[in-house]
Amino acid sequence: MRRSMVAARLAAALVCLSATAYAADAAQPASPGPAAPKAAIKTGPVAADVLAASSPADWRSPDPENLLYMDLAQGRVIIELAPAFAPAHVDNIRKLVREGWFDGLAVDRVQDNYVTQWGDADNTRTPKTAQTKLAPEFVVRGAAVAKLPFTPLPDRDTYAPEAGYSDSFPAARDAKGQQAWLIHCYGMVGVGRDMALDSGSGAELYAVIGQAPRHLDRNITVVGRVLRGMDILSSLPRGTAALGFYDKPEQRIPIAKVRLAADLPADQREKLMVLRTDTPTWAAYVEARRNRREDFFPAPAGHVDVCNIPLPIRMADASK
Amino acid sequence: MRRSMVAARLAAALVCLSATAYAADAAQPASPGPAAPKAAIKTGPVAADVLAASSPADWRSPDPENLLYMDLAQGRVIIELAPAFAPAHVDNIRKLVREGWFDGLAVDRVQDNYVTQWGDADNTRTPKTAQTKLAPEFVVRGAAVAKLPFTPLPDRDTYAPEAGYSDSFPAARDAKGQQAWLIHCYGMVGVGRDMALDSGSGAELYAVIGQAPRHLDRNITVVGRVLRGMDILSSLPRGTAALGFYDKPEQRIPIAKVRLAADLPADQREKLMVLRTDTPTWAAYVEARRNRREDFFPAPAGHVDVCNIPLPIRMADASK
Numbered sequence: 001m002r003r004s005m006v007a008a009r010l011a012a013a014l015v016c017l018s019a020t021a022y023a024a025d026a027a028q029p030a031s032p033g034p035a036a037p038k039a040a041i042k043t044g045p046v047a048a049d050v051l052a053a054s055s056p057a058d059w060r061s062p063d064p065e066n067l068l069y070m071d072l073a074q075g076r077v078i079i080e081l082a083p084a085f086a087p088a089h090v091d092n093i094r095k096l097v098r099e100g101w102f103d104g105l106a107v108d109r110v111q112d113n114y115v116t117q118w119g120d121a122d123n124t125r126t127p128k129t130a131q132t133k134l135a136p137e138f139v140v141r142g143a144a145v146a147k148l149p150f151t152p153l154p155d156r157d158t159y160a161p162e163a164g165y166s167d168s169f170p171a172a173r174d175a176k177g178q179q180a181w182l183i184h185c186y187g188m189v190g191v192g193r194d195m196a197l198d199s200g201s202g203a204e205l206y207a208v209i210g211q212a213p214r215h216l217d218r219n220i221t222v223v224g225r226v227l228r229g230m231d232i233l234s235s236l237p238r239g240t241a242a243l244g245f246y247d248k249p250e251q252r253i254p255i256a257k258v259r260l261a262a263d264l265p266a267d268q269r270e271k272l273m274v275l276r277t278d279t280p281t282w283a284a285y286v287e288a289r290r291n292r293r294e295d296f297f298p299a300p301a302g303h304v305d306v307c308n309i310p311l312p313i314r315m316a317d318a319s320k
Numbered sequence: 321m322r323r324s325m326v327a328a329r330l331a332a333a334l335v336c337l338s339a340t341a342y343a344a345d346a347a348q349p350a351s352p353g354p355a356a357p358k359a360a361i362k363t364g365p366v367a368a369d370v371l372a373a374s375s376p377a378d379w380r381s382p383d384p385e386n387l388l389y390m391d392l393a394q395g396r397v398i399i400e401l402a403p404a405f406a407p408a409h410v411d412n413i414r415k416l417v418r419e420g421w422f423d424g425l426a427v428d429r430v431q432d433n434y435v436t437q438w439g440d441a442d443n444t445r446t447p448k449t450a451q452t453k454l455a456p457e458f459v460v461r462g463a464a465v466a467k468l469p470f471t472p473l474p475d476r477d478t479y480a481p482e483a484g485y486s487d488s489f490p491a492a493r494d495a496k497g498q499q500a501w502l503i504h505c506y507g508m509v510g511v512g513r514d515m516a517l518d519s520g521s522g523a524e525l526y527a528v529i530g531q532a533p534r535h536l537d538r539n540i541t542v543v544g545r546v547l548r549g550m551d552i553l554s555s556l557p558r559g560t561a562a563l564g565f566y567d568k569p570e571q572r573i574p575i576a577k578v579r580l581a582a583d584l585p586a587d588q589r590e591k592l593m594v595l596r597t598d599t600p601t602w603a604a605y606v607e608a609r610r611n612r613r614e615d616f617f618p619a620p621a622g623h624v625d626v627c628n629i630p631l632p633i634r635m636a637d638a639s640k
Contacts, residue, residue, distance in 0.1 A: 112551045113506050113630075138619070158476050158623050186433050186531045195615055210554075211506045211531055211627050215612055218619040231432045231558040234530075238551040292535055295515055299458070299538040303478050307531050310433075 047288040050281060051312055058281040059273035060168070061316065062227070064261035066090070068097065069270070070229070071256045072107075074236075077229030078270060079189055079207075082169050084148055085182050086137040086223045089191055093202035093223060095130035097258050101203060106252035107236060111244025113211055116233040117192055118255060119204030121245075127203065136197045137221045140180040145173065148180050151278050155290065155303050159183075159214040163306035165277035169225060170306050172217065182222035185212045185307035187230050191221040209234040212307040227272055227313050271316035285312070367608040370601060371632055378601040379593040380488070381636065382547070384581035386410070388417060389590070390549070391576045392427070394556075397549030398590060399509055399527075402489050404468055405502050406457040406543045409511055413522035413543060415450035417578050421523060426572035427556060431564025433531055436553040437512055438575060439524030441565075447523065456517045457541045460500045465493065468500055471597050473626050475610065479503075479534040483626035485597035489545055490626050492537065502542035505532045505627035507550050511541040529554040532627040547592055547633050591636035605632070 045053070062080045070077040083090040096102065101120075108121035126132075140148065150166050150173060157163035160172035163183065170183040182188060189207050193200030200221055207226050226233065236253055239246040246252050261269045276282060290304040365373070382400045390397040403410040416422065421440075428441035446452075460468065470486050470493060477483035480492035483503065490503040502508060509527050513520030520541055527546050546553065556573055559566040566572050581589045596602060610624040 110555075112554055156476075156478050158478055158625065159621055197618060209530075214623075214625065214628065215609075215617070215621045217621070219617050234432055235430075235555050235557055237555055289535075297535070297539050298517060301479055301535045301537070305478065305534065308534065 044291070044293060045284065045288055046293050047285055050285045050288050051275070054275070054281045058276055058279050059314070059316075060276050061271075061273055062261075064264075064269055065094070066224070067227075067261035067269075067272075068093075068224075068258055069261060069264075070102070070258045072232060072253060073256070074232045074253070075229065076270075077232060078227045078272065079224050080168075080227050080274070081224040082167070082182060082222070084167065085140055085169070085171070085180070086191075086221050088134050089137055089200070089202045089221050089223050092130050092134060093205075094260060096127060096202055097260050098263070099128050099130065100257075101125065101127060101130065102255050102258035104255065104257075106254045107233075108239075108252045109206075109243065109245045110209070110236045110238050112209075112238045114209065114213060114244065115206040116209050116236060117204065117206035118253075119192060121252065122249070127201075130203070131201050132203070133196075133198045133201050134221075136200070138181065138197075138218050141178065145177055145180045149278060150180070151282065153286065153304070153306050153309075155305070157306055159217060165282075165306075168274045168277045168311055170311075172306075181218050183212065183306055184208050184214060184216045184220075184222065186210070187226040188222055189224045189226060190216070191223055193220065207233050214307075225311070227274065228270075273314050273316050275312040277311075285309075364611070364613060365604065365608055366613050367605055370605045370608050371595070374595070374601045378596055378599050379634070380596050381591075381593055384584075384589055385414070386544070387547075387581035387589075387592075388413075388544075388578055389581060389584075390422070390578045392552060392573060393576070394552045394573070395549065396590075397552060398547045398592065399544050400488075400547050400594070401544040402487070402502060402542070404487065405460055405489070405491070405500070406511075406541050408454050409457055409520070409522045409541050409543050412450050412454060413525075414580060416447060416522055417580050418583070419448050419450065420577075421445065421447060421450065422575050422578035424575065424577075426574045427553075428559075428572045429526075429563065429565045430529070430556045430558050432529075432558045434529065434533060434564065435526040436529050436556060437524065437526035438573075439512060441572065442569070447521075450523070451521050452523070453516075453518045453521050454541075456520070458501065458517075458538050461498065465497055465500045469598060470500070471602065473606065473624070473629075475623050475625070477626055479537060485602075485626075488594045488597045488631055490631075492626075501538050503532070503626055504528050504534060504536045504540075504542065506530070507546040508542055509544045509546060510536070511543055513540065527553050534627075545631075547594065548590075593634050593636050595632040597631075605629075 066081040066083060068079040081090045105118060105120055107116060107118040109117035148166050150164055150171060152162055152164040161175040162173040164171060170185045171180060172183055173180045186208050189205055191200035191202055192204030192206055238244055241247045286309060289309050291300040291302060386401040386403060388399040401410045425438060425440055427436060427438040429437035468486050470484055470491065472482055472484040481495040482493040484491060490505045491500060492503055493500045506528050509525055511520035511522055512524030512526055558564055561567045606629060609629050611620045611622060
């Protein structure tokens with residue numbers, strides 16, 4: 001059956017009357033946060049100043065084993081994978097990439113204000129080294145949670161008890177620190193699946209191209225984030241079939257190839273740096289997004305949502 | 321000076337050290353909402369069922385005096401204006417449309433995960449009947465607030481004390497009912513301005529094409545919502561100059577014309593219907609979005625954000 005991330009066309013015929021076998025987590029209570037945000041602070045640096053004043057130690061260079069370069073005719077999309085949250089899926093994606101799975105496949109779905117999705121639309125391929133399905137990694141549980149780096153965002157979140165950042169990935173935790181998961185902010189990349197919870201493998205991936213679909217958190221394996229190329233993925237023509245699939249195969253957007261940065265010679269790797277999310281610079285940057293002090297804003301919000309902080313990326317300066 | 325909605329290029333050079341003359345509203349406290357959302361309810365209809373079971377009385381036909389048809393080569397964009405929230409700006413926009421202001425202008429800015437913006441990029445025109453600047457209508461105040469229809473969304477909001485819907489527009493109110501404003505959800509349309517708070521007039525407009533930039537709420541006049549055509553506005557090529565402006569004039573997307581539906585013969589008006597937001601059907605629809613019961617979701621969120629509810633639109637069935 002053709003994979004679809006949200007099988008709404010089936011769903012309309014179903015009414016869920018019984019609990020699923022999967023341990024259904026109760027809806028997460030909202031994070032407590034401050035009872036009322038402090039009045040917006042009008043003095044202090046703007047975000048651009050914070051970044052300009054940052055030092056090299058404030059930035060990190062992603063591990064080349066976690067960087068995908070997806071080349072389309074329109075340009076390159078770079079994705080950083082998050083093995084800490086989805087180790088089996090990330091490992092499987094590396095296998096898929098290394099066996100050339102994605103080469104010659106295509107973007108087959110662009111649903112406005114939702115996702116751009118790519119994979120083997122016509123089910124023509126069988127993986128040689130990779131798995132075809134994996135146990136879901138929707139949520140990190142147990143002892144592994146404490147090992148995840150996590151910088152809370154003090155601002156209240158309404159979908160999760162605690163929201164924040166883990167190695168620059170937007171993430172959430174429950175109140176007791178027993179569960180953690182990645183958040184579906186703009187640009188995050190997840191694993192397409194069918195109704196069966198283990199039907200995802202990484203062979204089909206999607207990126208969020210609109211308002212963060214937070215209802216997908218904890219329901220899908222999230223594997224990473226687009227560092228570059230959202231301008232491409234978000235501007236593709238929307239599919240006119242149901243769920244934004246392209247009606248005709250000739251409308252799909254071909255993928256020339258996908259490579260891991262680690263498999264390229266060092267001089268062919270893009271020298272991307274990502275702002276760390278565990279430093280005083282990061283805290284100052286968040287503050288400057290929470291309270292916009294640029295003269296444009298007579299009424300700074302005094303609050304910022306976990307998906308409303310642009311995650312800075314820059315090219316390394318070879319002269320430094 | 322060329323209008324820009326967020327004058328970040330100036331802002332980087334400025335540090336705001338003094339309060340602005342405009343009455344700076346304090347940051348709004350988050351809405352209280354339920355202390356912890358009820359456990360997700362697994363029984364009940366899915367959203368598609370609620371809409372299928374709706375009656376004609378659940379839908380409204382927008383006033384043709386509030387409907388703009390913006391025709392691009394790529395197709396038609398339909399915008400519903402919200403005069404209850406921005407009466408002077410909406411009135412001015414009608415004047416601009418009726419004097420042909422927008423005809424032959426262009427989309428000159430597409431900033432990824434932010435806005436698509438259109439207007440008189442080169443300042444070549446002077447309005448004949450419309451104003452060139454207007455007092456800001458960022459917030460409705462005083463006695464007018466009580467006259468606004470408003471259906472609260474019981475779910476907690478973190479940017480406003482109360483969020484909900486007013487005649488199908490996402491809107492917010494303060495705790496005392498003294499202020500109300502439109503929310504910058506995906507597809508909402510606002511008035512481009514410069515630093516000066518009264519520099520907007522409706523001659524330059526933008527639509528939100530990504531994650532709701534809630535920090536703009538109460539800082540810009542919001543005038544309406546795109547009912548059709550976000551697939552066009554969101555898929556335009558991103559501008560490569562600062563703030564997403566197109567670098568070269570030839571990259572701009574021409575606007576053939578903009579017309580008010582009221583000025584067209586009845587048989588040329590699009591028979592759009594918008595789901596009302598003040599009915600039991602609406603409440604059931606919201607519930608079905610808060611708790612996604614489709615079998616796909618093992619972990620329904622039990623919460624929904626004001627910008628995460630798709631606002632249903634359909635064509636009227638002439639046979640009904």
